[in-house]
Amino acid sequence: MTLTATEYKYIELDERHVPIIAGTTMKVVELVEAQIAYGWSPAELHLNHRYLSMSQILSALAYYWDHKQELDAEIQRREEYIKQAEMEAGESPLAARLRAQGLLK
16 A cells, blocks of 8 residues: 655555555544544543554544545545445344344334
8 A cells, every 4th residue: 555644744645545544544534433423532532542642643633623624525425325335235134033023113
């Protein structure tokens, strides 16, 4: 994988220009999604992602806030993809059995 340095010490762009946290395979958007989903502070992100340094986390969050519109669009695209995939997949066989048994509404 070819990486391109950015003005953010701990953020690199992969060959598709996706920002990733240097030294990892984690995309900036994945860290931001965790923060949004769980309401975690930077310290809580660090507790739950111990392989990341606080500097990496803060650099990723700074990158997010400086590129918020672009990354929010990516988050929205991911959410739409998940909704579409769930609709196409339909109900799981387990959920169908539980619903038939009256154990699931």
